[in-house]
Amino acid sequence: MIEILFLLLPVAAASGWWLARRELRGKRDGGVPSHPDFLRGLNYLLEEQPDKAIDTFLKLAEVDGETVETHLALGSLFRRRGEVDRAIRIHQNLIARKNLGPDLRGFALYELGQDYMRAGLLDRAEGLFQELVEVGLHRLSALKALREIYQQERDWLRCLEVAGRLQSLTEQSMVAEMAHYHCELAEDARRKGDLDGARLSLIRAQEVDPTCIRAAMIEGMMTLEEGDPDQAVVIFLRVAERGAAYVSEILPALIEAAQRARGYDPRGLLEDLAARHPTSALLLGLSDLVVREVGEGEALERLTLYLSRFADLSVLERLVDLELRMAPSGSGEAGRIAVVLEVVRQVLSRQPVYQCEQCGFQARSLHWQCPSCKCWGRVLPVQPEPILQDSERADAMSA
Numbered sequence: 001m002i003e004i005l006f007l008l009l010p011v012a013a014a015s016g017w018w019l020a021r022r023e024l025r026g027k028r029d030g031g032v033p034s035h036p037d038f039l040r041g042l043n044y045l046l047e048e049q050p051d052k053a054i055d056t057f058l059k060l061a062e063v064d065g066e067t068v069e070t071h072l073a074l075g076s077l078f079r080r081r082g083e084v085d086r087a088i089r090i091h092q093n094l095i096a097r098k099n100l101g102p103d104l105r106g107f108a109l110y111e112l113g114q115d116y117m118r119a120g121l122l123d124r125a126e127g128l129f130q131e132l133v134e135v136g137l138h139r140l141s142a143l144k145a146l147r148e149i150y151q152q153e154r155d156w157l158r159c160l161e162v163a164g165r166l167q168s169l170t171e172q173s174m175v176a177e178m179a180h181y182h183c184e185l186a187e188d189a190r191r192k193g194d195l196d197g198a199r200l201s202l203i204r205a206q207e208v209d210p211t212c213i214r215a216a217m218i219e220g221m222m223t224l225e226e227g228d229p230d231q232a233v234v235i236f237l238r239v240a241e242r243g244a245a246y247v248s249e250i251l252p253a254l255i256e257a258a259q260r261a262r263g264y265d266p267r268g269l270l271e272d273l274a275a276r277h278p279t280s281a282l283l284l285g286l287s288d289l290v291v292r293e294v295g296e297g298e299a300l301e302r303l304t305l306y307l308s309r310f311a312d313l314s315v316l317e318r319l320v321d322l323e324l325r326m327a328p329s330g331s332g333e334a335g336r337i338a339v340v341l342e343v344v345r346q347v348l349s350r351q352p353v354y355q356c357e358q359c360g361f362q363a364r365s366l367h368w369q370c371p372s373c374k375c376w377g378r379v380l381p382v383q384p385e386p387i388l389q390d391s392e393r394a395d396a397m398s399a
């Protein structure tokens with residue numbers, strides 16, 4: 001029987017129920033209800049037949065109403081199926097039992113907190129998870145759930161407090177997350193016009209995580225707004241060196257700062273950056289400056305040279321647009337180029353601009369916290385692919 005249970009373990013763990021029960025009971029009492037119907041229910045879970053599993057557990061609960069495990073399994077299954085009201089009732093009934101031991105009561109409280117979160121009742125969920133942390137039951141899971149709640153509520157001070165406790169409990173680094181919480185506080189303060197408060201939060205962000213790109217980006221923007229373009233250029237160049245992928249986010253401000261600062265040649269500065277970190281945004285910004293200062297022909301050459309190295313639709317769009325502007329107005333050539341431009345624009349409009357390197361979530365605007373996997377700082381501007389040689393292309397196709 002033990003072998004079967006080990007086989008079932010991953011499935012039940014996925015339901016969020018089994019693993020915690022195993023931790024809870026350990027080897028103390030074997031940890032496993034042995035009723036054959038209970039095992040049958042777990043087997044249905046293994047076969048991904050949650051409806052049959054629910055039927056089996058419901059029947060079992062009717063004949064043996066005292067079995068806590070059955071109710072916990074049912075509650076978890078109902079929540080997974082979206083029947084949160086039923087899950088809440090089951091877990092509330094369990095908690096109301098007088099004879100429930102502290103471990104099982106703690107687990108039922110945790111499950112009820114998860115039900116409330118799923119139902120959007122964050123205040124109630126928060127109260128339960130705080131109670132668990134205070135009494136020292138399921139402290140790690142409860143702290144993680146609290147962090148999730150405070151993030152949803154955008155309560156960054158509490159996020160910082162919980163992240164600090166999680167870091168000391170698990171010895172797992174939370175510095176990147178904590179730096180983002182400070183950045184969120186800085187953005188909030190900036191919106192309210194509290195520039196000193198914003199500066200203080202940025203200092204704290206960079207104390208926690210000296211590599212925090214976001215803090216440097218906000219600092220550069222604020223420095224430019226406050227009328228110090230020279231210092232803003234220095235900060236933006238630091239951003240470009242640390243995280244070239246983010247240059248697209250600061251490029252207009254960088255160009256403005258370089259134009260207003262003393263002793264900087266904006267075109268030379270962008271050329272230098274593009275040579276070391278060739279990205280779409282830099283090439284597009286540079287081509288604008290070249291068109292204005294030198295001419296469209298020179299810009300075309302630069303874009304063509306870049307496209308001979310990178311398969312980059314946004315740069316191709318700019319190149320075709322320039323070709324159209326240079327073609328004789330009303331000519332057959334201009335008509336053909338206009339068709340090409342429309343095709344490129346349509347394909348381009350469907351391309352993701354940003355992608356999460358953790359879960360693959362795609363977006364058309366920057367999210368510091370991934371809306372899908374909730375990781376911080378993992379959604380990055382999509383980078384152009386290098387042009388493959390014929391032999392490399394054949395290898396890529398056969399792979």
Ligand SMILES: [Zn+2]
Pocket residue numbers: 356357358359360361370371372373374375378
């Ligand atoms: Zn993600």
